[in-house]
Amino acid sequence: xxxxxxxxxxxxxxxxxxxxxxxxxxxxxxVAADCDVDAADMHLLLQPDFANSEDFYSGVxxxxxxxxxxxxxxxKDVCRFDAISIVDKQYVVSQLDCEGCGYCAQIxxxxxxxxxxxxxxxxxxxxxxxxxxxxxxRLGIGAENSxxxxxxxKNEAKALAEKRKIPYLLVDGPPGIGCPVISSLSGADxxxxxxxxTISGLHDLERxxxxxxxxxxxxxxxxxxxxxxKEKTAQIKKFIRKHNIYExxxxxxxxxxxxAVTNGYTAAEINKEYERNFKHLWEKIKEIVLEDK
Amino acid sequence: xxxxxxxxxxxxxxxxxxxxxxxxxxxxxxxxxxxxxxxxxxxxxxxxxxxxxxxPVHKMVPNWEKxxxxxxxxxxxxxxxxxxxxxxxxxxxxxxxCHSCYACSELCSTNALPMKPEKIGKTSKFQTGNITFIExxxxxxxxxxxxxxxxxxxxxxxxxxxxxxxxDAPPGTSCPVIESVxxxxxxxxxxxxxxxxxxxxxxxxxxxxxxxxxxxxxxxxFGLGDGKILDYCEQExxxxxxxxxxxxxxxxxxxxxxxxxxxxxxxxxxxxxxxKYIWQHLGDRK
Numbered sequence: 130x131x132x133x134x135x136x137x138x139x140x141x142x143x144x145x146x147x148x149x150x151x152x153x154x155x156x157x158x159x160v161a162a163d164c165d166v167d168a169a170d171m172h173l174l175l176q177p178d179f180a181n182s183e184d185f186y187s188g189v190x191x192x193x194x195x196x197x198x199x200x201x202x203x204x205k206d207v208c209r210f211d212a213i214s215i216v217d218k219q220y221v222v223s224q225l226d227c228e229g230c231g232y233c234a235q236i237x238x239x240x241x242x243x244x245x246x247x248x249x250x251x252x253x254x255x256x257x258x259x260x261x262x263x264x265x266x267r268l269g270i271g272a273e274n275s276x277x278x279x280x281x282x283k284n285e286a287k288a289l290a291e292k293r294k295i296p297y298l299l300v301d302g303p304p305g306i307g308c309p310v311i312s313s314l315s316g317a318d319x320x321x322x323x324x325x326x327t328i329s330g331l332h333d334l335e336r337x338x339x340x341x342x343x344x345x346x347x348x349x350x351x352x353x354x355x356x357x358x359k360e361k362t363a364q365i366k367k368f369i370r371k372h373n374i375y376e377x378x379x380x381x382x383x384x385x386x387x388x389a390v391t392n393g394y395t396a397a398e399i400n401k402e403y404e405r406n407f408k409h410l411w412e413k414i415k416e417i418v419l420e421d422k
Numbered sequence: 423x424x425x426x427x428x429x430x431x432x433x434x435x436x437x438x439x440x441x442x443x444x445x446x447x448x449x450x451x452x453x454x455x456x457x458x459x460x461x462x463x464x465x466x467x468x469x470x471x472x473x474x475x476x477x478p479v480h481k482m483v484p485n486w487e488k489x490x491x492x493x494x495x496x497x498x499x500x501x502x503x504x505x506x507x508x509x510x511x512x513x514x515x516x517x518x519x520c521h522s523c524y525a526c527s528e529l530c531s532t533n534a535l536p537m538k539p540e541k542i543g544k545t546s547k548f549q550t551g552n553i554t555f556i557e558x559x560x561x562x563x564x565x566x567x568x569x570x571x572x573x574x575x576x577x578x579x580x581x582x583x584x585x586x587x588x589x590d591a592p593p594g595t596s597c598p599v600i601e602s603v604x605x606x607x608x609x610x611x612x613x614x615x616x617x618x619x620x621x622x623x624x625x626x627x628x629x630x631x632x633x634x635x636x637x638x639x640x641x642x643x644f645g646l647g648d649g650k651i652l653d654y655c656e657q658e659x660x661x662x663x664x665x666x667x668x669x670x671x672x673x674x675x676x677x678x679x680x681x682x683x684x685x686x687x688x689x690x691x692x693x694x695x696x697x698k699y700i701w702q703h704l705g706d707r708k
Contacts, residue, residue, distance in 0.1 A: 138462050139432065139433060139462055139464070140431065140432010140433040140434075140462075140593045141431065141432045141433010141434060142433060145618065167430075167593075167594035167595055167596050168430045168431050168432070168593065168594055168595065168621075168622045168625060170431070170617075170618045170621060170622065173617050173618060173621060188502075189502065207524070207525075207528070209522060209523055209524055210523075225600060225604075225633070228521050228523065229502055230502050230503070230521055230523030230525055231500070231502045231525070232500070232523050232524065232525035232528075232529075235500050235525060235529065236529075244502075268595070268596060270595060270625070270628045270629050270632050271595070271596070271597075271600055271629060271632050271633070272596060273596060273597050274594070274596035274597065276565070303594075304432040304433075304461075304462070304593055304594075305461035305462055305567075305592070305593075306461045306462065306560065306562060307461045307560060307564070307565055307566065307567045307598075308565035308566060308567075310461075311565055325677075326677055327673075327676055327677035327678075327679075328464075328467045328468075328676075328677065328678065328679035329437065329462075329464040329467060329676075329679075330677075332462075332464060332467060333462040333464070336461075336462060336562055337462075339562045340562050340563060343562070343563050354673070357670070357673055357674060357677050358674060358677035358678065361677055361678075382670065382673070384646075387616055387646050387647065390616055390617060390618060390647075391616055391617060391646070391647040391648055393617065
């Protein structure tokens with residue numbers, strides 16, 4: 130099984146639309162995974178049935194048992210996150226500020242502090258209208274996106290692909306370069322950057338490329354809205370060639386793209402031409418992934 | 423007065439709004455613009471300011487000192503993040519996993535894990551006319567954005583407390599966003615009128631309500647998609663402050679790093695509405 134991860138650095142470049150379009154043309158060959166658990170959108174295009182749902186627990190938060198507390202204040206003293214304060218003469222933990230390090234519970238002389246596991250969200254294994262399974266998740270509001278839920282989504286998707294003997298895993302990654310992105314890259318066989326010819330698009334592509342280069346990952350690039358700024362598109366191409374990134378495709382600015390999303394279908398379903406182009410792109414990606422040893 | 427510009431979904435126009443709004447306000451008064459999208463900071467691409475100061479951002483991590491270690495195992499036991507692992511002949515510290523809680527260091531009876539700073543990013547200060555621009559960025563390969571944001575917040579609190587501040591926040595709904603908006607007076611949520619946009623706006627609204635933050639909505643690329651975003655805001659009694667029209671010309675302006683309000687009067691008209699709302703708010707608060 131080969132794993133293809135689609136990321137962009139910058140948000141809103143068209144990652145999800147393009148991933149869903151690739152999933153549409155690849156259908157029986159892929160398990161799709163939405164690893165942008167912070168703002169997951171792929172389900173809006175693939176319409177999963179949410180058939181299997183499970184709670185996901187990760188990390189802890191401190192809780193003070195007021196009956197046992199002797200108000201010595203040691204917990205507040207050691208907390209580096211200012212998560213413990215005195216309210217109405219009682220020591221209380223701010224859920225949003227607590228990092229879950231458990232230091233307070235360690236030093237409490239009366240064992241008045243417990244650290245229960247936190248339910249940080251749900252993950253789902255679904256069937257979709259396009260005949261491929263989708264593994265996706267929803268992070269709880271304000272929960273920590275430590276990358277653990279991302280890892281869970283990927284592991285479940287991998288297990289599913291192996292069980293059903295599906296050859297490819299297609300991952301819609303999160304924006305940025307931090308923990309969730311690093312988590313979505315672990316184990317990738319091929320990374321696809323979706324960028325746009327804007328000053329920010331290029332800047333963010335450079336940063337995210339530097340990250341994937343640290344992991345020595347094979348990479349390709351799709352330039353979305355390529356005709357918006359020909360000068361920037363040329364600069365991006367220059368950057369791609371310099372770093373031996375595969376030039377996969379360029380897609381022109383087209384309001385049909387957002388119309389498709391508005392009506393709940395993928396760009397590959399706009400017309401025959403788009404379908405043909407995405408099929409061609411998918412074949413190209415497979416060729417690169419299979420050639421790589 | 424501190425305002426954050428945020429969104430659930432990425433790429434909805436946070437940076438566009440933050441930079442255009444800051445520049446428009448700066449025509450009247452000094453303004454401080456802060457880029458807290460530390461993973462991919464972009465506001466600085468729209469200003470050619472003079473670099474005044476660059477401050478490294480560190481986080482504190484334990485450093486193992488073999489000579490003092492008795493291999494008692496406490497450090498590994500107390501670390502909730504698997505950042506300290508004790509092997510038969512050494513203790514390994516995985517600094518990227520460390521949350522700087524100090525538990526291992528302070529609970530070590532022989533002081534074999536003193537805390538030392540490790541660089542994870544930097545904060546740069548620029549000046550251009552009436553605009554003070556502060557950008558924080560996470561070093562590539564570092565995982566945790568929150569300590570860099572928290573460090574910048576400290577600088578704001580200590581040096582810029584009396585200033586008029588606009589924050590360009592990171593996308594999403596999890597900890598980096600919360601750290602970015604927790605001290606602000608109100609939040610402007612930028613949303614697109616597409617199904618993705620509406621879905622992620624709902625998440626952002628839930629987050630702001632959870633944080634008990636006052637917020638308003640600005641719709642960007644108005645004209646795209648359908649009217650569902652208007653229905654949603656009406657149902658939830660959310661104020662829509664402005665509707666920035668969708669246009670290819672605006673997208674082209676952005677692509678070159680140009681401030682679009684200077685070229686497109688219909689966009690200036692909307693940005694002006696937001697500025698007026700803020701000035702009114704400023705007046706009410708003082």
